[in-house]
Amino acid sequence: MSAPVVELSDEQKDDLQMLAYRRIIEAYKQIAVAGGSHAHSCLLAHLGVELPLELDPWKLLQRHIMSDYLNHNGHELILRVLYRLYGEAEEERDFFSSTTATSTYDVFLLTVAETLRDSFPASGKTLSRLLSEVPYLPKSALKLLEHLCSPGNSGKVEEFQSGDRITQGLSTVWNLILLRPPIRDSCLKIAVQSVVHQLEEVRMKAIRLIANKLYPMSSIAQQIEDFAKEMLLLVTNIVDSTDVMNAEVSTTEPEKDLNLERQLSENSLACSAAKDITSDNQQTYTSQNMSSSLLHEAQRCMSFYFALCTKKHSLLRQIFVIYKSASKTVKHAIHHQIPILVRTVGSSPVLLEIISDPPNGSENLLMQVS
Structure with missing residues (x-):
């Protein structure tokens, strides 16, 4: 049956x-x-x-x-x-x-x-451990890390709330750079975006991580150094170009602002300064506000290079080289940071050599050193 x-x-x-x-x-x-x-x-x-x-x-x-x-x-x-x-x-x-x-x-x-x-709390290693051991990381996972390391890029207000989350993201990126060489460049890009973030807390955390943990790695040190140099030269050129434009337009001209974050995310650091200055038809700035804004931008983009100088003193000379052609705003930013840098490096042979044989046009900067 x-x-x-x-x-x-x-x-x-x-x-x-x-x-x-x-x-x-x-x-x-x-x-x-x-x-x-x-x-x-x-x-x-x-x-x-x-x-x-x-x-x-x-x-x-x-x-x-x-x-x-x-x-x-x-x-x-x-x-x-x-x-x-x-x-x-x-x-x-x-x-x-x-x-x-x-x-x-x-x-x-x-x-x-x-x-x-x-x-889980940001101090935990659960997320970092998982991302380190999965077969591969798709773009969506890397985007999640980018939002952790650079809060605010997605426009969500809640992303600004916890500095511990920024640390969690940067620590995870560091871990992935160490453990997953195939995606090292992608993770390094996420990290360096953070060193020029608009929020000072994000910048400082990222600068400390890269300068102390990543820059000593010989496999990526040159990439990090090249990025810092490019930012140093770029911000100098952009501010100079902006000063020229300000001299040619009236005080009622719409605001011109730097768009370096977009430039970084699109890997177009070599673009001309004119492409980084966009019009905003809703606001106008006085010359005083513009100067303050440009000073902030200059400091934001140069801080990373100054941090690397404390690790590799030979980078100091480039600051004195670009000083002559820098605008007043950039010179002001350099004057603000150079005394701190000099105290940090101390009696470095490189610094003593620069003082004894300074690049042409850097005499005023030497006054800040002595």
Whole structure:
């Protein structure tokens, strides 16, 4: 006598599959007691890939993981899921399967990373550890790090609230630079964007990290140094160009402001100063306000170079070289920072050599040194 066969509709089959998947998830306590946690994690990752995409099993699994991240072995389970999805994408059995697995991987990782960021204190290493051990980091994950390191770029007010989050982001970037050479350039770009951020707190944290932790690394030291030099020369040229424009227009001319942040994010530091000055039809500035704004911009963009000078004294000479052609605003900014720099480097042979044989036109700057 054969068992009765019940024909199920597609919807009923989907419901049955999800019910079974849910029961497997909810049985984690009994399975853990029996010593089957490893098999349980593997099964959940495998079934998640095999179930129809429209059932969205990953959302159910995410809720399970984040409801008790530590007791549910969240880190290990997330890695199993991501490696399973990564393997599915790399198999390239067909374009649709590969694309679907890649998309699911990106969404799953980003959702989990955002939840970890919001659920755990900034001092914790949970997020950093996860991003260091996943198969690869998609652009969405790097964008998340960029927002942590440079709050405000996405326009969210709440991003300005915690300096600890900035430290968390920069520490994670540092960790990734050390552990994941293939994305070292992308992570370094995120870090250097922060050293010219509008917020002083962000700049100072980023400058300390790069000058103390990253600049000593020979593999990326030259890139860091080149960026600092380029910013030093760029801000000099931009302020000079702005001074010329201010002499040619009336005081009712719309505001001209520097747009260095956009320039950094688009890797166009070599663009002309005219492209970095954009019109704002809603405000006008007096000459005093303009001068104050330009001074702030000059200090913002030169601080990083001055910090590197404390680590490599030979960089000092470049400051004296550009002094002659610098505008009054830039010279003012240099005068403000050079005494602090000189006290930091002390009786450096490089500094003594500059004093004994100063570059042409830097005599006034030498007065600030002595």
